Amino acid sequence: MKPIDVIDLKKKHLARFANETGSIGEGKVVESMNDWVPRPKGEELKVLLTVLEEIGISIKRTSFDAISHPYAEDLDFTDHDVITNAISDMVFIEIKTANQERVKEDFSGFFFALTENEISASEALGEQHRVALFNKRTGVIKMTTIPDIVAKAKSSTWQVSVQL
Numbered sequence: 001m002k003p004i005d006v007i008d009l010k011k012k013h014l015a016r017f018a019n020e021t022g023s024i025g026e027g028k029v030v031e032s033m034n035d036w037v038p039r040p041k042g043e044e045l046k047v048l049l050t051v052l053e054e055i056g057i058s059i060k061r062t063s064f065d066a067i068s069h070p071y072a073e074d075l076d077f078t079d080h081d082v083i084t085n086a087i088s089d090m091v092f093i094e095i096k097t098a099n100q101e102r103v104k105e106d107f108s109g110f111f112f113a114l115t116e117n118e119i120s121a122s123e124a125l126g127e128q129h130r131v132a133l134f135n136k137r138t139g140v141i142k143m144t145t146i147p148d149i150v151a152k153a154k155s156s157t158w159q160v161s162v163q164l
Helices: 003-032 042-054 080-089 116-128 146-152
Strands: 036-038 066-068 091-098 129-135 141-144
Touching: 003 036, 003 066, 003 091, 003 129, 042 080, 091 116, 116 129, 116 146, 129 146
Parallel strands: 091 129
Antiparallel strands: 036 066, 066 091, 129 141
């Protein structure tokens, strides 16, 4: 095996590992919160997005990770009427996880990306959108908003991701 092949394999492993550990962190946060459920999938997500569209809110299916609602565990996301009645009490949550030692208790030193879909969802949902910053090393969860994150950012680099 050539050295470049080893490097390519390592990059693939790291990319896979980063995705897996991020989703594990998201799952831990959702499990620790009594009024949160993971983002619905399949037909449940379709119903939710349809109800949002009906009230004039258009977001992408990947623009949030969880939903907070006082009766989250009891919501039937396949029932259009149930979701219509519950939608005003829902908070859509994007979860960002950190496990680096450089991340402080106040989350200074935390570097992460915000996607266009996440930013658009924040704008469309307004007060019904939050970002949960989760430090997996310390267990600390900080609730914030995208406007607050952008306002407090020490630096930002904008990029365009493309798929050909």
